[in-house]
Amino acid sequence: MKNQIISLLVLICVPLLLHAEDGHNLWLRGKSTASVNVVCSKHSATIDIAEQELHQEWQGKANATVVLTIKPNKFIKGDGYMLSDDGVQANTDLGILYGVFALLRHQQTGNPIRDVIISNPSYERRILDHWDNLDGTIERGYAGRSIFWHDGKDSLAVTEKDKKLWQAYARANASIGINGAVLDNVNASPLILTTAYLNRVKAIAAVLRPYGIRTYLSVNFASPIVIGGLKTADPLNPEVQKWWKDKAREIYGLIPDFGGFLVKANSEGQPGPQNYGRTHADGANVMADALRPFGGIVMWRAFVYSANDKDRAKQAYSEFMPLDGKFRDNVIIQVKNGPIDFQPREPFSPLFGAMKQTSVMSELEITQEYLGQAIHLVFLAPMWKEFLKSDTYQEGKGSTVARCTDGTIFSQKYTAIAGVSNIGSDTNWCGHPFAQANWYAFGRLAWNDQLSSDQIADEWLKLTFMPTASEDKTKSTVLPIVWDIKFLKPVKQMMLESREAAVNYMMPLGLHCLFAPENHYGPGPWWAPKYVRKDWTAPYYHQADTAGIGFDRTENGSDAVSQYHEPLRSLFNDVNTCPEIYLLWFHHLPWTYKLKSGRTLWDALCYHYQEGLDQVREFQKTWDRVQPYVDSERFYVVQSKLRQQCENAQVWKDACLLYFQQFSRMPIPYDIERPVHNLNDLKNDMGRSR
Amino acid sequence: MKNQIISLLVLICVPLLLHAEDGHNLWLRGKSTASVNVVCSKHSATIDIAEQELHQEWQGKANATVVLTIKPNKFIKGDGYMLSDDGVQANTDLGILYGVFALLRHQQTGNPIRDVIISNPSYERRILDHWDNLDGTIERGYAGRSIFWHDGKDSLAVTEKDKKLWQAYARANASIGINGAVLDNVNASPLILTTAYLNRVKAIAAVLRPYGIRTYLSVNFASPIVIGGLKTADPLNPEVQKWWKDKAREIYGLIPDFGGFLVKANSEGQPGPQNYGRTHADGANVMADALRPFGGIVMWRAFVYSANDKDRAKQAYSEFMPLDGKFRDNVIIQVKNGPIDFQPREPFSPLFGAMKQTSVMSELEITQEYLGQAIHLVFLAPMWKEFLKSDTYQEGKGSTVARCTDGTIFSQKYTAIAGVSNIGSDTNWCGHPFAQANWYAFGRLAWNDQLSSDQIADEWLKLTFMPTASEDKTKSTVLPIVWDIKFLKPVKQMMLESREAAVNYMMPLGLHCLFAPENHYGPGPWWAPKYVRKDWTAPYYHQADTAGIGFDRTENGSDAVSQYHEPLRSLFNDVNTCPEIYLLWFHHLPWTYKLKSGRTLWDALCYHYQEGLDQVREFQKTWDRVQPYVDSERFYVVQSKLRQQCENAQVWKDACLLYFQQFSRMPIPYDIERPVHNLNDLKNDMGRSR
Structure with a gap:
């Protein structure tokens, strides 16, 4: 009977008058259906944006009043916020903006706010890594060219078109809580640190700043030689140390809120401290010392392996564990989720939870390098949840990867999480319309790693595909209950199953x-x-x-199992207890x-x-x-x-x-x-x- | 229980020691398992072959005696034969050879002869049309190059390798009753009638002759101009008539049993009598008159259509019906099975049964031009049976295409059937191992159009895939009952279903x-x-x-239905009675x-x-x-x-x-x-x- 009613409703409603959509608006398709009064005692570029968003997208009661309050509250952390039906409270301007986006999201997903909601970020730094080359190409990019860099003459000139795109990018990121962007490829060109390029970074940072997004740069370890004219990049060399300090000062002169460096060193042919007989700690620390006076951080990647006879899966752990405690407190070791390289499924890297004296952050890959690129529909939230929930047992049961990196187990000066971006110059940003869901999911999980994949898919589908208010006004409307059953439920199911299918x-x-x-x-x-x-x-x-x-990574093989804390070591080592999903990884x-x-x-x-x-x-x-x-x-x-x-x-x-x-x-x-x-x-x- | 026993037998028998087979031996894989005495009062090249085959392939009782008797019998027609357990009787030497092949086939397929079998051919002339070009390519050939023609220098020199291949070809054809071969493409080069090429034809004919295979040639209607130096090829021109007579005399001087001509005229750009305002009958008759003194025939193709507004499916009928009765009695109109062109399924051409005063023969296509070529497994016997059994109703119910062309309804001086060959220089002759079954099926149906597709597939599979006697002697033998159930039954089913699948x-x-x-x-x-x-x-x-x-070929459309005899006209015309398999052909x-x-x-x-x-x-x-x-x-x-x-x-x-x-x-x-x-x-x- 219920089905009959629904069928009837469908018949009445079809054909829907749905506007063709090119996907450029992402999940930000809401248009205001009523006017709203916004009250706020403070003004800033960020607050202005928050007010503007409210006016543009308000779908609550007509002529309602929303109060924006910036006032410390012991339950609100960092840029978190407190939300009620008619108000947003936060510690910071950015917290207000996040709260406003959350309020609007609640309206647009048909999820009214009852009582009060407090939401605090799981990680302090929620960063997109853009593997964008300075010639405009993107390594592992499948959605056009870089939105930051162009090739050719005048490639460094900043146009209005550039700024408009950067602003749309910033707005989308802010709407899901992302607050950092590494603007260039980890296989970094030394040129990025020349003044010409830094001036462009300054221009980008100016557009991103009101949206709360800090800029970071991937840097080349040999920069002091290539662009500095030094004879060495040895981190213990005083001239090199001075060069990095001078460079940091120059950067902060241009970009006062500059985030810091991301470094791929001694990995796949990139130069690094080992070229000079120094350790990764030596290398990271020289940069950390240069950045510290300005509040900058170094994200030093643990993605290292060499063509020796050792099991590649073991090498990052072997190389970094002896250095635990040797890094400055503004260095974060950035570790890919798995021990090898963003494969469709890997167990978590044993470095998580193992480095107890060093800050560690996760590196996820949003771009689907190994998962069908811009062709396959693969929703990655389930993969990331599987990873974040993995129990390392390093500090007893419940020492999940999430807790080992979000500061709740280990005291870290900085907590962070990074995702390799899938964004390019394609009209729809990500190539595949459903690839947008991965950008969205990364942001949402970086903000709140307790969200379920189901919740994220649900939100994203409603925001991205639900007929918009203006369509709703046509005669051929679709009732929400019909849409939920006929569209949302099956498509969400498809998304949730898609990674396991791959x-x-x-x-x-x-x-x-x-x-x-x-x-x-x-x-x-x-x-x-x-x-x-x-x-x-x-x-x-x-x-x-x-x-x-x-x-064979058991004791009888490469013994990679020994890098895991008990009981995992024994569990993985024994073919009878090893989870079937990892069977041929370990046996x-x-x-x-x-x-x-x-x-x-x-x-x-x-x-x-x-x-x-x-x-x-x-x-x-x-x-x-x-x-x-x-x-x-x-x-x-x-x-x-x-x-x-x-x-x-x-x-x-x-x-x-x-x-x-x-x-x-x-x-x-x-x-x-x-x-x-x-x-x-x-x-x-x-x-x-x- | 039966299944269990079979499984057990399979276990015992596997792995079979099966010899790798390249397919060159076709269905002629039998080797003698015992000696046999052959008694025959006559000797000839053909009888010698028959005796040799008996010795090489005998699988009957050891030291049995087989008597070959050439003696007229009123129940034996043409090259038919009478078979018993220990003897073959026939009117002709060729009848003996056919009988011997049949006897051996009975042995090799495990189908002993009880009492006496008389087998007479359905059609007097059972012909393969080779669309082989003189440069060695084959039009619609998918199994290598021509076995008759080579390109390059010395292309006309006859080598021992040529002769060996021609002999194997002749033997295979004789074993299934094929007795004619058109050696060149219907899109014929005039050069085929030059003395140089005729000498090669003579050499081919000499190899084919003992196997009872007559040679025929496709000829170009403009030959009198191109190689004769005349100014015209007008069939009513006395010089042209003389040219054809002289050419016929030359041919028969070289090849006394030459079969005749196959002609594609005024079709797809080929020259023909219409170029001179003459009819197809005028064109065919000039050649027929030239060949008649020597017993030769003309196979004149009805495959004609022009780019006018008329339904192509109607054109052959429209053009040839007015000429019914105007052809010499040694002309046979060769009609493709369907009105268009060898499609996966067509209704029969309405010319069958309609031309009552003219000899008509079927042209089938063995080569899978439109049926997946040498890639797809498509067994064509069901298609040909569907065609041959089609009732034309031209002389009342039961006027099947088969009966309209085999002389039982209309008195024809010559009866014939042709198949466009799928044979080339590939080791396995036909490209696809199962394409051999189509060559086999054509020969068997040309001999006996009452055979079922099932019988033909059964025979062919046993001859082609059953472990041979020598393999049988190994320890790892497979029992026939196991082979029947595990191999023969499913593979036969696949063959029988394959055309409908296509x-x-x-x-x-x-x-x-x-x-x-x-x-x-x-x-x-x-x-x-x-x-x-x-x-x-x-x-x-x-x-x-x-x-x-x-x-729409109904009365309201092109009215092609009107070319069919009632009740077919009405049946096809009415969408409610039109067979679903022809639905969109007619509607x-x-x-x-x-x-x-x-x-x-x-x-x-x-x-x-x-x-x-x-x-x-x-x-x-x-x-x-x-x-x-x-x-x-x-x-x-x-x-x-x-x-x-x-x-x-x-x-x-x-x-x-x-x-x-x-x-x-x-x-x-x-x-x-x-x-x-x-x-x-x-x-x-x-x-x-x-």
């Missing part, structure tokens, strides 16, 4: 790094040219042979190994790949069914990308099963669809795997 | 000519450049628009038209395409399951081709549904898998649709 069709059961080289998009489990260092080839990671598959097992399901390892692998493909097929059906509720512009873009995703899932399944079958020598279970590609064709096509 | 994923419900241009392989329903004549574009045939789809119908299933036309179309794809997926499973029973060489070739077929079926489904959906504007039913390709990509990829 794991299934790419790398189930703990497999990792099976990608074709360079573009990290399609499958290349066979890829291992002789001239390439072993730890850059796929077989290094899957170790498949006729005896079995998987990387090399025979193809005939029986899983708990009773299936052999080989069969289970086959079923996972098929399930991944079938999941994407279901996503396609889900999306096609919601066509009446989406404007045609976004509908067809997503439909088209889902088709590619499905075709890609088939390629992944075929490539991995046909390749591994050469070793397993077992049939693909006969109730599974057979491959439709031939292995040799897939190998030959690898070059054009997009 | 219709489903390519052109269901009477659709036709949706191919990408030129290569006739992938889909191109959109293909209609402005510079191309309309009847060479796909939309000409499907006529899809927002109102509906299909070619233009709204997308919402309700089929008998209750489904709309659009939905039904969607389900057909999905069913086709699913059928191929099942074929893949079938084939993978029989791996233990097939040598690895052939197993992997077929497995690989099935994968491509499945991928192609997906492309066909997506291309047609996405293209037609632009007109239907209806959703693909939601229980059907969504497309995984985007229409624009498919259009762009058309050029490389293989």
